[in-house]
Amino acid sequence: MATTPSTPDTTVEYCSQCGRETSHVVSVEIRTESTKPENAEFSREPYRLTRCVDCGAETTMRMNNA
Numbered sequence: 001m002a003t004t005p006s007t008p009d010t011t012v013e014y015c016s017q018c019g020r021e022t023s024h025v026v027s028v029e030i031r032t033e034s035t036k037p038e039n040a041e042f043s044r045e046p047y048r049l050t051r052c053v054d055c056g057a058e059t060t061m062r063m064n065n066a
Contacts (some may be wrong), residue, residue: 010053017057024050027064 010023027049034043046063 013050015052015055015057017055018052022055024043024052026050 010026011026012021013024013026014020015022017026017030026034029049030044031047032040032044034040048063049058051058
């Protein structure tokens with residue numbers, strides 16, 4: 001199976017917009033899910049964010065489904 005090399009700042013993943021594997025910038029963001037101020041500090045969850053380098057399509061996936 002042929003692989004496309006990735007750079008230290010990107011990873012190669014399938015892009016549904018492009019219909020093929022492309023380089024993506026990947027990051028993790030902590031988001032507050034509660035709208036109530038008193039619960040905000042207890043409702044932070046990690047999200048994986050990806051952006052296709054070719055077309056700019058972005059995806060978000062919640063990483064903790066507890």
